[in-house]
Amino acid sequence: xxxxxxxxxxYAVLILIVLLMIILTLSSEAFxxxxxxxxxxxxxxxxxxxxxxxxxxxxxxxFDLSTxxxxxxxxxxxxxxxxxxxxxxxLLVAPxxxxxxxxxxxxxxxxxxxxxxxSTIATSLxxxxxxxxxxxxxxxxxxxxxxxxLGREKIFDVHVAVYVLLVFAIISTFILNRTTxxxxxxxxxxxxxxxxxxxxxxxxxKIFAFSFCGFASGIAAAVQVSRIxxxxxxxxxxxxxxxxxxxxxxxxxxxxxxxxxxxxxAGVMLLALINNGxxxxxxxxxxxxxxxxxxxxxAVALTAGRK
Amino acid sequence: xxxxxxxxxxxxxxGSSINIRVQNLTKSxxxxxxxxxxxxxxxxxxxxxxxxxxxxxxxTLGKIIGGHYKSTSGDIYINNKKITKWSSKMALDNxxxxxxxxxxxxxxxxxFENIFLGIEENSFGILxxxxxxxxxxxxxxxxxxxxxxxxxVNLRIADQQKVExxxxxxxxxxxxxxDEPTSSLTNDEVQKLHELMITLNKSGCLIxxxxxxxxxxxxxxxxxxxxxxxxxxxxNSILKENKSTVVEAMLGTSAEIAFPMKKNFExxxxxxxxxxxxxxxxxxxxxxxxxxxxxxxxGLLGLVGSGxxxxxxxxxxxxxxxxxEIKYLNHSIKLKGPxxxxxxxxxxxxxxxxxxxxxxxxxxxxxxxxxxxxxxxxYGILKFNKEIILVKKLIEQLDIKPTNTDGNISxxxxxxxxxxxxxxxxxxxxxxxxxxEPTRGIDIGAKRKIYELINxxxxxxxxxxxxxxxxxxxxxxSDRAYLIKNGKTLKEIIPSKYSMDDVLFSLFExxxxxxxx
Numbered sequence: 001x002x003x004x005x006x007x008x009x010x011y012a013v014l015i016l017i018v019l020l021m022i023i024l025t026l027s028s029e030a031f032x033x034x035x036x037x038x039x040x041x042x043x044x045x046x047x048x049x050x051x052x053x054x055x056x057x058x059x060x061x062x063f064d065l066s067t068x069x070x071x072x073x074x075x076x077x078x079x080x081x082x083x084x085x086x087x088x089x090x091l092l093v094a095p096x097x098x099x100x101x102x103x104x105x106x107x108x109x110x111x112x113x114x115x116x117x118x119s120t121i122a123t124s125l126x127x128x129x130x131x132x133x134x135x136x137x138x139x140x141x142x143x144x145x146x147x148x149x150l151g152r153e154k155i156f157d158v159h160v161a162v163y164v165l166l167v168f169a170i171i172s173t174f175i176l177n178r179t180t181x182x183x184x185x186x187x188x189x190x191x192x193x194x195x196x197x198x199x200x201x202x203x204x205x206k207i208f209a210f211s212f213c214g215f216a217s218g219i220a221a222a223v224q225v226s227r228i229x230x231x232x233x234x235x236x237x238x239x240x241x242x243x244x245x246x247x248x249x250x251x252x253x254x255x256x257x258x259x260x261x262x263x264x265x266a267g268v269m270l271l272a273l274i275n276n277g278x279x280x281x282x283x284x285x286x287x288x289x290x291x292x293x294x295x296x297x298x299a300v301a302l303t304a305g306r307k
Numbered sequence: 308x309x310x311x312x313x314x315x316x317x318x319x320x321x322g323s324s325i326n327i328r329v330q331n332l333t334k335s336x337x338x339x340x341x342x343x344x345x346x347x348x349x350x351x352x353x354x355x356x357x358x359x360x361x362x363x364x365x366x367t368l369g370k371i372i373g374g375h376y377k378s379t380s381g382d383i384y385i386n387n388k389k390i391t392k393w394s395s396k397m398a399l400d401n402x403x404x405x406x407x408x409x410x411x412x413x414x415x416x417x418x419f420e421n422i423f424l425g426i427e428e429n430s431f432g433i434l435x436x437x438x439x440x441x442x443x444x445x446x447x448x449x450x451x452x453x454x455x456x457x458x459x460v461n462l463r464i465a466d467q468q469k470v471e472x473x474x475x476x477x478x479x480x481x482x483x484x485x486d487e488p489t490s491s492l493t494n495d496e497v498q499k500l501h502e503l504m505i506t507l508n509k510s511g512c513l514i515x516x517x518x519x520x521x522x523x524x525x526x527x528x529x530x531x532x533x534x535x536x537x538x539x540x541x542x543n544s545i546l547k548e549n550k551s552t553v554v555e556a557m558l559g560t561s562a563e564i565a566f567p568m569k570k571n572f573e574x575x576x577x578x579x580x581x582x583x584x585x586x587x588x589x590x591x592x593x594x595x596x597x598x599x600x601x602x603x604x605x606g607l608l609g610l611v612g613s614g615x616x617x618x619x620x621x622x623x624x625x626x627x628x629x630x631x632e633i634k635y636l637n638h639s640i641k642l643k644g645p646x647x648x649x650x651x652x653x654x655x656x657x658x659x660x661x662x663x664x665x666x667x668x669x670x671x672x673x674x675x676x677x678x679x680x681x682x683x684x685x686y687g688i689l690k691f692n693k694e695i696i697l698v699k700k701l702i703e704q705l706d707i708k709p710t711n712t713d714g715n716i717s718x719x720x721x722x723x724x725x726x727x728x729x730x731x732x733x734x735x736x737x738x739x740x741x742x743x744e745p746t747r748g749i750d751i752g753a754k755r756k757i758y759e760l761i762n763x764x765x766x767x768x769x770x771x772x773x774x775x776x777x778x779x780x781x782x783x784x785s786d787r788a789y790l791i792k793n794g795k796t797l798k799e800i801i802p803s804k805y806s807m808d809d810v811l812f813s814l815f816e817x818x819x820x821x822x823x824x
Binding site: 180181187201258 | 625655
C-alpha cells in the first residue's frame with residue numbers, strides 16, 4: 001500500500017537536499033567538490049551529533065531545550081581541565097558531564113512530572129549559569145596539540161570529527177531500531193498510557209533518552225572546543241533551536257512515536273547547504289535567515305504537523 | 308404564560324410544533340453496525356423514551372438526531388423537510404438541543420457565561436453588561452436555583468447537568484435530547500427533572516429521553532421505543548407497556564451469537580489464584596469480595612458505573628486500595644503498579660484499545676512483543692528473526708488479518724485490533740487476565756473468535772476475570788459470576804443455572820430500589 005503522506009514525511013528532506021544540490025551545482029563550480037562537501041559535513045558535526053540523540057528524546061515525546069547549555073558547560077569544563085590538569089582527560093570529561101546533566105534533566109522531568117519543554121528551559125538557564133561560573137566570565141584558550149587533534153586532525157583526508165559523527169549516528173540508530181530500549185522509546189512516544197499498562201518502566205526510559213541526549217551534547221562540545229581551542233561560556237548559543245529544527249525538518253513527529261536518526265542528520269545537512277550556498281554564491285547574507293526560515297516552513301508543510 | 312419577553316428568547320412557549328422523522332437510518336462505526344435501518348418518528352408533545360441494553364444503539368440514535376454523529380445512510384426529515392447537511396450547530400439552530408452524558412461545559416467560566424456561551428449579547432463583538440433578568444426568567448421557569456456567578460468547575464456534577472439544561476433553554480430549544488441525564492442526580496433531583504420534563508412537554512416541547520433506568524422511563528414518558536442490537540424492536544404508547552414487556556423486548560432471543568461449548572468447571576479441585584476480601588477504594592469500590600480459581604472464567608455482572616472496571620484496575624495495581632486484602636496464590640500482595648502486576652503474571656486487557664491498549668504509530672509485531680521483549684532479546688539487543696517467528700505463530704493462532712508482521716494496525720478492523728491486543732498479552736504467558744470489554748465494537752465473526760480464545764485460555768489453565776456490558780457475553784462465557792452494584796458484590800451465581808431475565812431483572816430491580824430510597 002503506497003502512502004503518499006508517509007512517503008513525503010520520510011523523504012521530503014532528501015528531496016529538498018537533492019533539489020538544493022542541483023541548484024548549487026548549476027550555479028557554482030566550487031560546490032560539487034569532495035573538498036567542499038566534506039567541509040560542510042565537518043563543520044556541522046557537533047550539531048549533527050546533538051540532532052541524532054535529540055531524535056530519541058523527541059520520539060519518546062519530549063523536548064530538550066538545554067542541549068546548547070550542556071554543550072557550554074562541557075566545553076568550558078573540558079578547556080579548564082585541559083589547562084589545569086590534562087588535555088586528554090579534558091576531552092574525556094566533556095561527554096561525562098553531558099551524561100550527568102542529561103540525567104538531571106530526566107530526573108527532574110520524571111519526578112516532578114513537568115513537561116520537558118518547560119523544565120529544560122529552566123535547566124538550560126541553570127547550566128548556562130554554571131558555565132559562566134566555571135569561566136568566571138573569561139575565555140579559556142587551549143593551544144595544545146593534545147587537545148585540538150579531535151577537531152582538527154584528519155585521517156585519510158577526512159576529519160576525525162566526521163568519523164566521530166559516523167560512529168555516533170550508527171550507535172544512535174542501533175539503539176533506536178535494534179534494542180529493547182529503542183522499542184520502548186517508540187512505544188512511549190506513540191501511546192504513553194498503553195505503555196504504562198504494558199508494564200514498561202516509562203520513567204527509566206525517559207531518563208535514558210535525556211541522558212543520552214546530554215551525552216551527545218558533551219561529545220559535540222569536545223569536538224567543537226577542541227576545534228576552536230577556546231572554552232567560552234557562550235558556546236553554542238542558539239544551537240538547541242537549530243537542533244530541534246533539524247530533527248523536525250527530517251520529519252520526526254513532534255508528537256512523538258515516529259522518526260529516524262538519519263533523517264535528523266539530513267535535516268542538519270539541509271540547513272548547512274543553505275548556509276553554504278550563500279557563501280559560495282556570494283549572495284547577500286542579509287537574506288540568509290529569511291531563506292532558511294522559508295525552507296523550514298516548506299519542509300514542515302511537507303512533513304510535520306499531520307497526525 | 309409570558310415569562311420570557313426578550314425577542315431572542317421568546318420561543319419556548321410559542322414554539323411551533325415539530326416533527327422529526329428518520330428513515331432507513333443506518334450507522335456503522337468502522338464496519339460495526341450500531342444502528343440498522345431505523346424508521347422512527349418523534350412529535351412535539353411527546354416525551355419519547357429510547358431504551359435498550361448497553362450497545363443497543365439508543366445513544367447513537369440520540370446523537371445522530373442531535374447532529375453529533377453523521378449517519379452512514381438514511382435520511383432525517385424535520386417537519387417533512389429532508390435534511391441534507393446536519394451538525395450539532397444546525398441542530399441547535401433548528402431548536403434541537405442535546406444534553407450529553409459527558410457534560411460539555413467550560414469549567415473556568417461562570418454558570419451565566421456557560422449558559423449564554425455563543426449567544427452572548429454584544430455590540431460589535433464587545434460584550435454588553437450581563438443581563439441577569441434573562442437568567443432569572445429561565446431560572447424561575449426551571450427552578451434550579453443555581454448562583455449564576457459561580458464557576459462551573461466548583462459545581463457538583465448534578466448542578467453542572469442543570470446548567471446544561473438551562474443552556475438548552477436559553478437557545479429556545481423545542482426539542483431536548485437527554486442522554487442518561489439522571490445517572491449522577493440524587494433521587495430528589497431526578498424527581499425535579501421529571502417534573503420539569505412534564506412542564507416542558509405541556510408547553511409543546513419534544514423530549515427524547517435516553518436512559519437505562521426503566522422505572523424512570525415508564526414513569527415519565529408517553530411513548531417508548533425499544534432498540535436491540537441496533538435494530539428497532541417496536542415503538543409503543545407507554546400505556547401498552549410495562550416493565551416486563553420492555554425488558555423482554557430489550558432482551559430478545561439473542562440467538563445470533565452462540566457461545567462455544569465448555570466443559571463443566573469444578574472449582575473444588577483446583578487452587579485459588581486470586582482472592583479479594585472486602586476491598587474498598589477511592590475510585591468507588593465499597594465492598595468487594597470475590598475469588599478466582601486456576602483456569603476459571605469469572606464474570607462481573609453490572610451496569611455501567613457499577614464499579615466493574617474499577618475492580619479490575621485495583622487488582623492490576625493502577626488504583627490503590629484503602630481497605631481489604633488481595634491474596635494472590637495464597638499470599639497477601641500489595642501491587643505498586645502495572646509493572647509489578649505483570650511480573651507476577653497478572654495482566655489487564657483494557658476496554659479502550661485506542662487510548663490504553665495499542666500504540667498506533669507502531670506495527671503489529673512491535674505491539675505484540677512489547678509486553679515481553681526479554682523473550683526476544685539478548686543483553687537488550689533484539690533478535691528480529693525470533694520475534695518474527697513467534698509473532699507469526701500468534702497471528703496464525705488468533706487468525707489476525709492482515710497476516711503480515713509489520714502491518715499498520717491503524718488500518719485494521721476493530722476485531723483484528725482486538726486480536727492484536729490479545730496476542731500482545733498472550734505473548735507474555737500470563738496466569739490471570741483481567742479482561743475489560745473484550746468485544747466492544749467488533750463484528751460477530753471476531754467476537755466468536757475471541758470467545759473461543761477465552762475458552763482455550765481457560766482450558767490451558769489461565770484464569771480470567773471478565774467484565775462486559777453485554778450481559779449475555781458474561782453469562783455465556785463465565786464459570787461463575789458476581790452481581791455488582793454500586794461498588795459492591797451483591798451475590799455469586801452460576802450462570803448456567805441462571806436465566807438472563809433473572810439477572811437483568813435483579814440488576815434493574817436493584818436500580819429501582821435505589822431510586823426510591
